[in-house]
Amino acid sequence: MPIEKENNCTWQPGTSLNDPHHHEQSLPEPPILDTILDHIGNTPMVRVNKIAKSEGIKCELLAKCEYFNAGGSVKDRIGRRMVEEAEKAGTITPGVSTIIEPTSGNTGIGLALAAAVKGYRAIITLPEKMSQEKVDVLKALGAEIIRTPTEAAWDAPESHIGVARRLQKEIPNSVILNQYDNPYNPIAHYDTTAEEILGQCGGKVDMFVAGAGTGGTITGVAKKLKEKCPNVIIIGVDPHGSILAEPATLNTTNETYKVEGIGYDFIPKALDRRLVDGWIKSSDKESFLMARRLIREEGILCGGSSGTAMWAAIQAIKQHGLGEGKRVVVLLPDSVRNYMTKFLNDDWMRSNGFTDEKFEKETPERKD
Ligand code: PMP
Numbered sequence: 086m087p088i089e090k091e092n093n094c095t096w097q098p099g100t101s102l103n104d105p106h107h108h109e110q111s112l113p114e115p116p117i118l119d120t121i122l123d124h125i126g127n128t129p130m131v132r133v134n135k136i137a138k139s140e141g142i143k144c145e146l147l148a149k150c151e152y153f154n155a156g157g158s159v160k161d162r163i164g165r166r167m168v169e170e171a172e173k174a175g176t177i178t179p180g181v182s183t184i185i186e187p188t189s190g191n192t193g194i195g196l197a198l199a200a201a202v203k204g205y206r207a208i209i210t211l212p213e214k215m216s217q218e219k220v221d222v223l224k225a226l227g228a229e230i231i232r233t234p235t236e237a238a239w240d241a242p243e244s245h246i247g248v249a250r251r252l253q254k255e256i257p258n259s260v261i262l263n264q265y266d267n268p269y270n271p272i273a274h275y276d277t278t279a280e281e282i283l284g285q286c287g288g289k290v291d292m293f294v295a296g297a298g299t300g301g302t303i304t305g306v307a308k309k310l311k312e313k314c315p316n317v318i319i320i321g322v323d324p325h326g327s328i329l330a331e332p333a334t335l336n337t338t339n340e341t342y343k344v345e346g347i348g349y350d351f352i353p354k355a356l357d358r359r360l361v362d363g364w365i366k367s368s369d370k371e372s373f374l375m376a377r378r379l380i381r382e383e384g385i386l387c388g389g390s391s392g393t394a395m396w397a398a399i400q401a402i403k404q405h406g407l408g409e410g411k412r413v414v415v416l417l418p419d420s421v422r423n424y425m426t427k428f429l430n431d432d433w434m435r436s437n438g439f440t441d442e443k444f445e446k447e448t449p450e451r452k453d
């Protein structure tokens with residue numbers, strides 16, 4: 086006997102003639118992907134509306150949202166590219182080679198993603214400062230993780246770079262793809278990130294703003310943009326406590342900072358500072374408050390260094406007097422999912438002194 090099922094559903098499909106509800110045309114379907122590594126790149130460009138308006142900005146303010154990449158950050162692009170190029174050069178073989186990389190986490194995730202799909206052992210060395218969320222994702226991807234002291238100088242044996250170098254000598258068939266001076270770091274952005282920006286903007290970009298860690302993103306994008314839009318202004322963002330900004334007189338302190346993924350105590354070879362027209366120094370408070378505004382006002386679920394880049398973009402637009410008809414692109418490197426226990430947490434924001442009046446007004450302390 087067929088079982089009679091009760092029907093409580095409020096909507097029943099009908100014919101287009103008698104169905105009283107509105108329907109929409111579905112978008113053209115993207116093709117089936119061979120592996121998740123094919124879902125890296127082609128990230129959305131999104132208009133930043135309310136923040137621009139409340140800051141009195143008249144030019145077009147656009148956010149390149151890199152958190153839509155498969156591993157959740159801009160660094161997936163170089164993770165895949167550095168592995169593919171090493172395979173082409175015959176330096177690594179699946180099932181045989183071990184990939185070791187010192188990283189602030191996101192390159193590690195990009196590499197571990199490629200390693201998981203392709204069958205490599207991955208060992209990631211990362212400073213203690215980097216979030217537990219990144220560590221847990223790396224572990225889930227099968228990577229082995231070694232934490233190193235945040236305060237170690239880059240060339241100290243106990244730093245993430247020093248430990249990676251020692252392991253590479255000890256472990257047979259191991260390589261460091263070395264994002265700091267691998268040419269395929271900036272080339273990945275020259276070939277893809279910059280091309281996408283140009284395509285999405287119809288070839289017209291007046292200013293590009295990005296933070297720098299290895300500098301691969303800003304270098305690769307700036308090189309292509311300057312070839313195609315010679316008048317484009319490239320703005321680099323560097324936290325107080327880092328030494329990447331020029332002139333060197335901007336780098337006045339050696340404080341530690343909490344924003345992850347940007348700033349260094351040495352100049353990586355992947356960063357070509359000749360391509361950067363101006364640098365802006367940033368602070369943690371400005372960065373995290375702006376990241377929270379991007380989430381709260383625009384629904385853009387970005388990470389802390391995205392807040393840094395957007396805050397700096399607003400300063401640069403005002404400094405350069407960019408008005409109507411001008412177009413500014415800001416690169417947002419990763420997702421708030423990397424920072425659920427950090428700046429997404431209201432108590433963390435308060436206990437670090439990162440809140441302001443607007444934050445407190447919009448984020449009442451909840452007792453539930
Ligand atoms: N933001 C975050 C969160 C990052 O992980 C990185 C990579 N270190 C960057 C910004 C800077 O990117 P790049 O290394 O290409 O300069």
